[in-house]
Amino acid sequence: MNGVAPRPPSASPFVLAALVVPLVLAALLFWLGGEYGRWNGLREDADQSFARRVLLIDILSNMRAAESSQRGYVITNDPEFRARYTEWHAQIQRRFASADALYRDEPSHRTGFDNLRRLADAKIAEMDEVLRLYASEGPQAARQRVADGEGKRLMSRLQFQLDRVIRAEQRIGEARVVAYRNRTETLQRVMWILVAVSSLSLAIALLGLWRQRVSQYHVELRGFEAARRNETILDSTIDPIIIVNPSGSIETINQAASRMLGYEGTSLARRDFDLISDIAPGIGSFLDRIGLVDGQLRTPYWTDRQVRHQNGRMLPVDIALGVMPLPDGDHIVVSLRDIVERKRVERLKDDLISTVSHELRTPLTSIVGALGLLRLDAGNRLDPESAGLVTIAENNAQRLIRLINDMLDIDRIDSGKLRMTLTPIDLHHVVLRACDDNGGLVRSAGAVLDRAVADETLMVQGDEERLLQVITNLLSNAAKISSEGSRIAVGLMRSEDGCRAIVYVDDEGAGIPDEFRGRIFGRFERAASDEAAPGTGLGLAIAREIVTQHGGELWFEDRPGSGTRFAFTLPVMLPVTLPRTDPGDRSKGPRILICEGNPAVARLLQSQLTDEGYASHVVANAVAARAAIATHGYNLLLLDMALDDADAFHFAREVRRLESPEKLSILMVSAHGGDAATPLSLDLIDWIDKPIDPGRLKAAIAASFRHSGIEQPTVLHLDDDQDTLEITAAALKGIAYMLKATTLADARALLRVETPHLAILDVHLEEGLGLDLLPDLVDERGVAIPTIIYSAHDIDVEIAGQIDAVLVKSRTSLPDLKATVRRVVATRHANGEG
Numbered sequence: 001m002n003g004v005a006p007r008p009p010s011a012s013p014f015v016l017a018a019l020v021v022p023l024v025l026a027a028l029l030f031w032l033g034g035e036y037g038r039w040n041g042l043r044e045d046a047d048q049s050f051a052r053r054v055l056l057i058d059i060l061s062n063m064r065a066a067e068s069s070q071r072g073y074v075i076t077n078d079p080e081f082r083a084r085y086t087e088w089h090a091q092i093q094r095r096f097a098s099a100d101a102l103y104r105d106e107p108s109h110r111t112g113f114d115n116l117r118r119l120a121d122a123k124i125a126e127m128d129e130v131l132r133l134y135a136s137e138g139p140q141a142a143r144q145r146v147a148d149g150e151g152k153r154l155m156s157r158l159q160f161q162l163d164r165v166i167r168a169e170q171r172i173g174e175a176r177v178v179a180y181r182n183r184t185e186t187l188q189r190v191m192w193i194l195v196a197v198s199s200l201s202l203a204i205a206l207l208g209l210w211r212q213r214v215s216q217y218h219v220e221l222r223g224f225e226a227a228r229r230n231e232t233i234l235d236s237t238i239d240p241i242i243i244v245n246p247s248g249s250i251e252t253i254n255q256a257a258s259r260m261l262g263y264e265g266t267s268l269a270r271r272d273f274d275l276i277s278d279i280a281p282g283i284g285s286f287l288d289r290i291g292l293v294d295g296q297l298r299t300p301y302w303t304d305r306q307v308r309h310q311n312g313r314m315l316p317v318d319i320a321l322g323v324m325p326l327p328d329g330d331h332i333v334v335s336l337r338d339i340v341e342r343k344r345v346e347r348l349k350d351d352l353i354s355t356v357s358h359e360l361r362t363p364l365t366s367i368v369g370a371l372g373l374l375r376l377d378a379g380n381r382l383d384p385e386s387a388g389l390v391t392i393a394e395n396n397a398q399r400l401i402r403l404i405n406d407m408l409d410i411d412r413i414d415s416g417k418l419r420m421t422l423t424p425i426d427l428h429h430v431v432l433r434a435c436d437d438n439g440g441l442v443r444s445a446g447a448v449l450d451r452a453v454a455d456e457t458l459m460v461q462g463d464e465e466r467l468l469q470v471i472t473n474l475l476s477n478a479a480k481i482s483s484e485g486s487r488i489a490v491g492l493m494r495s496e497d498g499c500r501a502i503v504y505v506d507d508e509g510a511g512i513p514d515e516f517r518g519r520i521f522g523r524f525e526r527a528a529s530d531e532a533a534p535g536t537g538l539g540l541a542i543a544r545e546i547v548t549q550h551g552g553e554l555w556f557e558d559r560p561g562s563g564t565r566f567a568f569t570l571p572v573m574l575p576v577t578l579p580r581t582d583p584g585d586r587s588k589g590p591r592i593l594i595c596e597g598n599p600a601v602a603r604l605l606q607s608q609l610t611d612e613g614y615a616s617h618v619v620a621n622a623v624a625a626r627a628a629i630a631t632h633g634y635n636l637l638l639l640d641m642a643l644d645d646a647d648a649f650h651f652a653r654e655v656r657r658l659e660s661p662e663k664l665s666i667l668m669v670s671a672h673g674g675d676a677a678t679p680l681s682l683d684l685i686d687w688i689d690k691p692i693d694p695g696r697l698k699a700a701i702a703a704s705f706r707h708s709g710i711e712q713p714t715v716l717h718l719d720d721d722q723d724t725l726e727i728t729a730a731a732l733k734g735i736a737y738m739l740k741a742t743t744l745a746d747a748r749a750l751l752r753v754e755t756p757h758l759a760i761l762d763v764h765l766e767e768g769l770g771l772d773l774l775p776d777l778v779d780e781r782g783v784a785i786p787t788i789i790y791s792a793h794d795i796d797v798e799i800a801g802q803i804d805a806v807l808v809k810s811r812t813s814l815p816d817l818k819a820t821v822r823r824v825v826a827t828r829h830a831n832g833e834g
Contacts, residue, residue, distance in 0.1 A: 028194075046176035052102050053169045056116070059095045060162050062088050063123060067155060070127045074134055074142045085131070089124065096120065112165040119161050123154040240336040244273045246329035248286030260338065262310035273334075276308045279319060290321065290332060297321050307336060316343055349411075360404055362721045368397045369727035406538040413545050420463040420549050424573060424654040427458040427467070427501050431492045434471035441476060446484035452491035457630055457658075458501045459573040464657070466546045467570075470554075473539040474505040474566045481509035495569065500552075504567035511564050512556060520556065543568075592616040593634040595625040596669065597644050605638060605669070622646035629655065634664060641670040713757035714739060718747045718773060719790075720765045728760070728790075744768050748776055755779050763791040 066088035073081035096117060103110045130151070134142035231254075234241055240257030244250055250268045258264060261276060274280065279302055280289040291298035302319040309315055315338070322333040371394035375387065382390065412418035431453055442449040471490070478488045489506040512520060521540050540554075547554040547568045554568040592614050596602035602618045609616045617632075619625045622645050629637070637655065641648045652666055715736040719725050722742065729738045739756060741747035743765065759777050761770035770791070777785040 046173050046180060048102060048106075049169050049173035049176060052099060053166050053173070055095060055099045055102065056162055056166055056169070059092060059099065059116075059120065060159065062092045062095060063120060063155070063158060066092060066124075067127060067151065070130060071146060074130060074139065074146060077139065082131075085127070092120070092124065112161070112168055116158070116161045116165055119154065119158040123151065123158055126151045126154055240338075242268075242273070242276075242334040242336070243324070244286070244332040244334060246285075246287055246331065248273050248280070248289075250275075251331070257336065260309075260315065260336065261307065277305070277319070277334075279305060287330060287332075292323065292330060292332075295323060295325070295330065297323060304339070316340060361401070362724055364397055364401050364404070366721070366723040366727045368394060368401065369731060370723075371397065373727070373730050406542060409542045410538055413542070418545060418549065420466060420546070422461045422463060422550070423650070423657070424459055425462050425464050425467075426658050427460050427462070427503070427570065428453060428456065428492060429658070430462075430464055430467050431471065431490060431503060434468050434475065435490055437468070438472055438475045438479075442479050442482075442488055445479040445482050446486075447479060447482040448485070448487045450487055450489040452489055452493075454493060458492065458494070460501055460550075460570045461573060462550055462570060463546075467550070470543040470546050470568065471503065471505070473543045477539065477566070478505050478507035478509070482507055483509075494572070499572055500569045501572050502567055502569050504565050506559060506563060506565045508563040511558055511562060521554075590614055590635040591633070592636045592638060593625060593628055594618045594638045595620075595622065595643070596638070596640045597621065597642060598640070601640075601669075620644075622651045625651070626654070629659065629664065636665045636667060638667050638669055641668055713737070714754065715758045715760060716741065716747060716750060716756040717760045718742075718744070718765075718770050719760075719762040721762075724762075744770075744772055747773050751776050756785060759785055759787045760790050761787060763789060 066085055069081045069085035069088055072078065073085060099113065100117075103113045130142050130145050133145055234252075234254035235256070237254065238256055240260045241254045242250055242257050243252040249270050250273055251270075253261075253263070253268055261268075268275075273286070280286060282289050300321045302321075305317055305319050306314040307317050307319075318337040318339055320335040320337070322335070324331040324333050371390055374382075375390050375394060409418060432451070435449060435451055435453075439449055475488065475490065482488055486508040488508075489504075491502075491504045491506070493502050494500070495502055521544050522537075544554045547570075550570050552568050552570040554566070556564055556566045559565050592609055594602055594605050594609075594616055596605060596618065597620055599620075602620075606616050606618055617628065617634075619628055622643050625637070625639075628634070639648055639652060643651065648668070652668075655664065655666065713736050715732065716739040717725055717728055718741045719728075720742050725740045725742070729740065732738060736758070739750045739754065741750055744767070759773070761773060763770050770789075774784075774787065777787055779785055
């Protein structure tokens with residue numbers, strides 16, 4: 001190696017060759033074309049000279065034949081000789097016309113021809129004169145004219161002139177032939193030269209092609225070796241790899257893919273990729289279906305997918321896609337990652353989380369409940385030091401509960417299992433509830449809570465408990481950084497365009513440090529000033545995920561002067577704001593709203609109610625009913641099960657969130673009888689079948705308006721944790737009479753001897769599920785007994801729709817449980833005014 005860098009190829013020789021070679025070839029072709037034209041011209045001249053000679057000889061022959069016919073007629077007076085003379089005369093004129101055309105392009109040779117023509121004309125005139133004399137003066141005069149020799153002299157001169165012209169034509173023809181032969185020889189020499197040059201060029205080209213083929217062979221050999229190396233690399237990778245061409249057909253798979261899918265290396269070649277995977281469904285080109293736009297993949301990574309084995313079973317995989325541009329189009333490189341082991345680990349993790357959820361939440365709930373009861377009920381009997389120790393223990397137990405809840409929520413976010421139960425809710429109610437629930441927390445921090453909540457209904461699609469979690473988190477953060485006497489404001493308002501609701505929490509703290517702003521919503525992130533305060537650093541990350549799943553946005557901003565505002569937005573359901581009605585502002589007597597899509601049934605119901613002295617109003621759908629309830633307020637809703645614009649149970653659930661049973665009772669009107677084994681839930685007072693029995697309707701309405709005589713309802717509590725049973729019984733002491741059961745068998749035995757007014761169920765028992773008791777929770781009328789799920793596990797949406805309330809242990813305090821018990825009992829025995 002001489003250390004000299006290779007010089008790039010110069011384009012000048014190629015450009016010069018590209019210009020000169022075409023010009024040389026064009027000049028050569030132009031010259032050959034000219035030579036060929038001249039060669040053809042010489043040949044044509046020689047041909048025309050020969051044609052003129054033949055024509056002149058024919059003219060001489062015709063002249064002699066005409067003279068013979070003229071003399072034969074003069075001598076014999078035979079008319080046939082006269083006719084022949086006329087024919088020869090015409091033939092001579094035609095021959096001269098043809099010869100004249102041939103000599104037109106040869107002016108240099110025309111003089112001899114013109115002399116010949118004059119002599120011929122003179123001879124013809126002489127012969128015509130003889131015939132005229134024959135006709136006018138007789139045969140003797142004609143013979144005398146022939147005998148004087150004028151005609152013979154003219155013929156001799158004509159013969160002499162014709163010989164001269166023919167000799168001249170012979171010389172011209174010979175010269176043309178010589179020139180023609182010379183041109184032919186020149187062209188032959190040029191053609192031989194061209195053959196030689198072409199042969200040499202062909203030899204050079206073949207040599208170049210041979211060298212190129214040898215070079216191409218070496219390139220192909222290197223490519224083959226590179227392909228072998230690439231194939232070896234592909235086969236040595238542990239991840240299955242599949243190459244798919246632009247049409248969606250499989251071109252190559254490596255050995256790992258062959259082992260995973262059960263196919264031989266070539267058995268999948270040219271088969272459609274959809275045979276093994278469904279990541280590109282639909283119609284259209286494969287690249288469009290896979291999401292390739294401008295050379296980029298919209299979704300290059302697919303998690304938790306499945307591929308199809310040769311035997312038909314599905315294998316769990318992660319799929320990574322890459323683009324490989326090739327001359328015949330963009331190819332897709334599919335990399336599969338076997339996640340069977342990861343799934344096994346995830347199952348172990350889920351089992352661990354389930355164990356943490358149940359085995360830690362349940363005892364912690366009992367600890368917190370016991371400490372709370374001890375602090376409240378025995379506060380007067382404890383000395384200050386003991387009371388302080390109880391408070392410390394309770395606060396730290398609550399801290400452990402919050403840590404567990406945050407860790408479980410983060411795991412749900414990572415696994416995509418943080419589900420929202422989105423139903424129509426009044427955000428006004430949620431914000432006020434958050435203020436009530438966290439008032440004590442703010443006061444314990446020495447701060448004052450201000451409410452800036454407009455008195456209007458703001459309906460959103462949301463999960464009430466999760467939105468409470470967000471507001472609670474923001475209030476908790478504000479309380480941590482608030483000083484004694486500072487103010488914390490909670491607000492709710494509409495955006496300027498009226499399409500979004502804005503919830504905000506303002507504090508008067510020192511603000512967010514600059515170095516912390518970019519990572520404030522990260523996990524386990526805490527400002528240096530907050531490190532002494534309790535907390536996991538997960539709250540804001542969880543809050544942002546909850547708000548995002550609601551279609552909203554969470555952010556923070558500095559307040560004028562000092563302090564920080566945390567705010568989030570949610571889409572508003574209704575385009576107009578319905579004013580909230582004062583529940584005490586009612587017309588005289590009970591007011592009933594009939595929501596019935598069938599006009600005939602609506603008129604019948606209204607007529608029956610009028611006969612009983614009740615004022616009623618009819619609407620045809622859920623939208624009109626929702627607006628009427630919010631605007632006017634009613635005591636009873638008669639709800640048709642067959643609504644056109646909504647599911648009746650979903651709508652009833654929405655109404656119950658807005659209006660408590662004390663304000664509004666709900667009575668279902670159905671064309672088909674309800675299944676007695678199906679829990680009605682939703683705080684329904686009854687279920688009336690169509691056609692409507694006036695007596696049954698009257699009794700149901702009366703039941704909805706009368707006062708409840710129950711002061712202490714019977715509550716059945718099913719839970720396999722004895723401590724939870726005892727703590728719950730202590731919390732509900734004086735509120736309810738408790739029936740305790742640790743198994744399904746014990747609960748069913750209690751139901752055979754006593755019908756409770758309410759049931760509290762834990763979902764996961766040591767033997768079976770608490771939900772298995774639902775079919776047994778009906779009273780003597782076949783109406784479902786109100787049920788509360790109080791479990792350490794989160795409840796699926798499908799299960800939540802079957803019961804009256806869901807409370808999660810460690811996320812809900814015992815006071816929440818007490819309040820829920822009161823609400824659900826009041827549902828069935830409404831004590832609102834009639």
